[in-house]
Amino acid sequence: MGSGSSRAPNSPTPHPPSGPGAADGAAAAPGAAVATHCPYCALQCGTRLHPGAGPEEPLRVEPDAGFPVNRGGLCQKGWTAPAVLRAPDRLRTPLVRGRDGLLAPAGWDTALDAVAARLAEIRAAHGPDAVAVFGGGGLTNEKAYLLGKFARVALGTRMIDYNGRFCMSSAAAAGIAAFGLDRGLPFPVTDLGEADTVLLAGANPAETMPPLMRHLNKAGALVVVDPRRTATAERAALHLAPAPGTDLALALGLLHIAVTEGLVDEEYVRARTAGFDAAWRHAAGWWPERVELVTGVPADAQREAVRLLSGARRAYVLTGRGAEQHSKGTDTVAAFVNVALALGLPGRPGSGYGCLTGQGNGQGGREHGQKADQLPGYRHLTDPAARAHVAEVWGVAPESLPGPGLSAAELLDALGTAGGPRALLVFGSNPVVSAPDAARVQRRLAELDLLVVADFVPSETATMADVVLPVTQWAEEEGTLTNLEGRVLRRHRALSPPEGVRDDLAVLRELAVRLGEPPDRFPADPRRVFDELRRASRGGPADYSGISYARLDAGEALHWPCPEAPDGAAPHPGTPRLFLDRFAHEDGRARFQDVDHREPADARDDRFPLWATTGRQLQHYQSGAQTRRVPELVRAAPEATVELHPDTAARAGLAEGELARVRSARGAVLARVRLVATLRTDTVFLPFHFPGHGRANLLTGTALDPRSRMPEFKVSAVRVEPVEVLETAVPEPAVRSAAG
Numbered sequence: 001m002g003s004g005s006s007r008a009p010n011s012p013t014p015h016p017p018s019g020p021g022a023a024d025g026a027a028a029a030p031g032a033a034v035a036t037h038c039p040y041c042a043l044q045c046g047t048r049l050h051p052g053a054g055p056e057e058p059l060r061v062e063p064d065a066g067f068p069v070n071r072g073g074l075c076q077k078g079w080t081a082p083a084v085l086r087a088p089d090r091l092r093t094p095l096v097r098g099r100d101g102l103l104a105p106a107g108w109d110t111a112l113d114a115v116a117a118r119l120a121e122i123r124a125a126h127g128p129d130a131v132a133v134f135g136g137g138g139l140t141n142e143k144a145y146l147l148g149k150f151a152r153v154a155l156g157t158r159m160i161d162y163n164g165r166f167c168m169s170s171a172a173a174a175g176i177a178a179f180g181l182d183r184g185l186p187f188p189v190t191d192l193g194e195a196d197t198v199l200l201a202g203a204n205p206a207e208t209m210p211p212l213m214r215h216l217n218k219a220g221a222l223v224v225v226d227p228r229r230t231a232t233a234e235r236a237a238l239h240l241a242p243a244p245g246t247d248l249a250l251a252l253g254l255l256h257i258a259v260t261e262g263l264v265d266e267e268y269v270r271a272r273t274a275g276f277d278a279a280w281r282h283a284a285g286w287w288p289e290r291v292e293l294v295t296g297v298p299a300d301a302q303r304e305a306v307r308l309l310s311g312a313r314r315a316y317v318l319t320g321r322g323a324e325q326h327s328k329g330t331d332t333v334a335a336f337v338n339v340a341l342a343l344g345l346p347g348r349p350g351s352g353y354g355c356l357t358g359q360g361n362g363q364g365g366r367e368h369g370q371k372a373d374q375l376p377g378y379r380h381l382t383d384p385a386a387r388a389h390v391a392e393v394w395g396v397a398p399e400s401l402p403g404p405g406l407s408a409a410e411l412l413d414a415l416g417t418a419g420g421p422r423a424l425l426v427f428g429s430n431p432v433v434s435a436p437d438a439a440r441v442q443r444r445l446a447e448l449d450l451l452v453v454a455d456f457v458p459s460e461t462a463t464m465a466d467v468v469l470p471v472t473q474w475a476e477e478e479g480t481l482t483n484l485e486g487r488v489l490r491r492h493r494a495l496s497p498p499e500g501v502r503d504d505l506a507v508l509r510e511l512a513v514r515l516g517e518p519p520d521r522f523p524a525d526p527r528r529v530f531d532e533l534r535r536a537s538r539g540g541p542a543d544y545s546g547i548s549y550a551r552l553d554a555g556e557a558l559h560w561p562c563p564e565a566p567d568g569a570a571p572h573p574g575t576p577r578l579f580l581d582r583f584a585h586e587d588g589r590a591r592f593q594d595v596d597h598r599e600p601a602d603a604r605d606d607r608f609p610l611w612a613t614t615g616r617q618l619q620h621y622q623s624g625a626q627t628r629r630v631p632e633l634v635r636a637a638p639e640a641t642v643e644l645h646p647d648t649a650a651r652a653g654l655a656e657g658e659l660a661r662v663r664s665a666r667g668a669v670l671a672r673v674r675l676v677a678t679l680r681t682d683t684v685f686l687p688f689h690f691p692g693h694g695r696a697n698l699l700t701g702t703a704l705d706p707r708s709r710m711p712e713f714k715v716s717a718v719r720v721e722p723v724e725v726l727e728t729a730v731p732e733p734a735v736r737s738a739a740g
């Protein structure tokens with residue numbers, strides 16, 4: 001991997017000097033490199049794509065040395081991303097399920113007419129909420145915005161949510177409660193390199209955001225909180241390995257130590273916060289030895305963590321999915337934020353709290369209205385002023401906008417049930433693999449009258465659909481994404497899409513027009529959609545009104561909020577660092593939150609004596625729909641695995657490389673045993689990137705966080721057992737039959 005080796009020695013080129021023709025949406029001149037960004041995670045590493053002179057020539061991607069987030073680095077997924085553009089099974093024509101139950105190629109008009117007609121029928125028979133929409137945090141800002149508008153205006157449904165609910169929603173809820181605003185990192189990534197101490201709670205960036213490690217390696221001490229000794233933990237000055245689901249107790253304990261050892265920044269707490277006393281009431285009961293009993297983290301290690309943070313001139317507390325994906329994820333993040341507040345970190349230059357947002361547009365995707373309770377600009381759907389503003393931009397009556405609907409897991413679980421949605425449109429997610437209790441989700445999808453999936457590969461969800469719509473990929477389209485530090489970035493078109501493929505914006509427009517919307521209301525040109533998004537976001541918490549394609553193409557680094565400047569005034573420079581003077585609550589103060597520890601939804605017993613936790617490995621991205629189509633990545637990580645301590649494996653009668661069955665109260669997974677001597681003996685780990693019987697989500701449950709509605713991906717009670725080879729030939733779970 002090119003860790004910096006490909007950095008041009010003395011040419012920090014501005015990013016992005018748009019490729020030829022890029023700005024007007026035409027494909028670049030043959031062979032010319034185009035500046036764009038990696039299609040995968042929220043780091044949004046800057047890249048240059050060399051399209052090659054013809055369709056037979058290899059596509060080559062290289063890191064952009066001038067982009068500060070990755071500075072010439074890329075991970076293995078980024079280097080190999082072009083392979084998905086030419087995946088042999090790439091979708092190139094719409095597919096419609098026929099009377100014989102099989103998906104068959106169809107023309108665009110046939111497919112779109114059929115979808116629109118079925119949607120209209122279902123709506124007429126069962127009301128607008130019978131049609132649901134499921135979006136994704138990988139969609140550009142323009143797509144996420146238009147998808148939300150499509151649901152609220154063209155369909156008139158309350159039922160829209162997206163996979164970000166499964167991602168950073170607990171951190172978002174805790175951040176809004178604490179600071180009055182949710183921007184994953186309220187400071188640029190590069191600030192992290194100046195830190196003396198960084199505490200990472202439940203994040204493994206050495207595998208999930210490798211170029212971020214360049215910044216973290218420059219920092220002083222890393223403190224890693226993870227039940228596993230991950231590649232990130234290997235680089236830490238201190239590794240705390242709590243049992244899965246016990247971070248809340250640990251964070252309460254850290255606050256306890258800060259208070260009892262006199263390390264609280266009292267001046268800061270007095271001047272900039274509220275609610276300390278209520279938070280302390282609970283933390284007072286979490287002395288280090290009690291925390292050790294619950295978490296397994298030695299009392300001395302807890303004290304050392306607090307000393308490393310409080311003794312630092314500049315320090316950060318960061319959370320990842322390991323702390324957040326719990327039925328108490330919001331309270332867990334709140335407890336870590338409480339620690340950061342007690343030590344006076346948030347809103348101080350060179351210090352702070354942040355959440356490492358995950359998906360390519362995980363930040364922008366949560367701001368522009370594909371969320372159940374939200375309107376563009378991170379506005380709230382129940383706020384009358386927000387409804388009036390957005391309705392005016394959309395040219396509809398505020399009363400016509402539906403209210404909030406169900407959250408992602410609840411929405412999926414309602415599909416096809418009495419009174420639940422009868423049709424679902426999926427844009428940018430593969431819930432058959434990635435949703436909790438996946439077998440149940442699969443059964444619900446099979447109950448629908450109509451499932452429509454827009455994708456560029458036949459994902460596990462697409463292969464269940466009645467209609468599949470083939471769409472463009474990153475290198476074939478224009479748009480914007482907002483990375484984990486709230487910086488808005490341009491995606492540039494470098495290639496013409498294959499014939500027969502349309503982009504998501506065009507698909508939404510075509511469907512809206514067929515549902516009777518005026519064509520002007522659903523522009524398909526990304527620049528026009530972005531200009532409308534700017535107006536819709538104006539005055540909201542995530543204000544993009546001062547951002548334009550022209551400013552971004554000129555290489556400006558614009559972090560929201562970036563309001564439009566009054567006539568004649570200099571353009572707003574954007575806001576790389578938030579909260580330096582005040583937090584976003586009306587009184588300017590941050591809030592300590594009053595939280596206490598509680599147990600996970602599952603309990604261990606004789607039948608299920610182990611904790612299973614789930615997450616990621618370096619080579620694969622999410623449900624694997626994309627990376628399982630890259631030969632180099634598949635060779636390195638071909639199949640589902642389960643990490644076990646050698647003693648745990650021995651007790652179960654399993655050895656390295658054997659096939660294990662991991663079973664929870666929901667279902668069972670087949671996975672290859674990997675022995676990991678540094679793992680806790682009460683914990684096993686499965687990546688969730690694999691399909692079929694290898695799906696980690698056959699184990700997970702639908703217990704939800706009461707505030708964020710986040711499922712409990714990170715703790716399930718399981719047992720592990722050997723599998724006789726013959727037994728593995730069980731049939732795959734049911735697929736859909738003919739269209740209804």
Ligand SMILES: Nc1nc2c(c(=O)[nH]1)N[C@H]1C(S)=C(S)[C@@H](COP(=O)(O)OP(=O)(O)OC[C@H]3O[C@@H](n4cnc5c(=O)[nH]c(N)nc54)[C@H](O)[C@@H]3O)O[C@H]1N2
Pocket residue numbers: 041042167168201202203204205207208209225226227228230243244245246247320321322323357358359360613614615616617618619620621622623685714
């Ligand atoms: N290679 C790769 N990179 C990715 C992605 C990918 O799929 N693959 N996806 C992107 C996305 S969308 C996201 S959200 C990010 C996620 O990035 P991360 O948050 O870094 O990823 P995870 O592996 O889900 O979880 C991080 C760690 O949490 C630990 N963990 C499990 N349970 C607990 C617990 O109870 N407490 C604590 N403290 N830790 C626990 C796991 O052992 C794991 O090492 O990655 C992004 N980058």
Ligand SMILES: Nc1nc2c(c(=O)[nH]1)N[C@H]1C(S)=C(S)[C@@H](COP(=O)(O)OP(=O)(O)OC[C@H]3O[C@@H](n4cnc5c(=O)[nH]c(N)nc54)[C@H](O)[C@@H]3O)O[C@H]1N2
Pocket residue numbers: 136137138139140163164166167168321325358359426427428429430431433434435436454455456457459471504614615616621622623624625626688696697700713
């Ligand atoms: N057990 C367990 N489950 C988890 C997690 C975990 O840690 N453990 N993590 C959760 C998290 S953090 C996340 S973010 C989710 C992610 O899980 P998913 O939502 O399934 O994410 P992806 O696999 O990225 O699926 C995106 C799909 O949309 C397609 N796609 C990509 N870009 C576009 C586009 O622009 N338009 C359209 N129409 N399609 C597109 C891709 O080809 C792919 O099929 O998984 C969650 N599930």
Ligand code: SF4
Pocket residue numbers: 038039040041042043044045070073074075076077078079208209210211
């Ligand atoms: S770290 Fe993320 S954005 Fe960067 S190359 Fe890897 S997957 Fe792409």
Ligand SMILES: [Mo]
Pocket residue numbers: 166167168358359
């Ligand atoms: Mo995510």
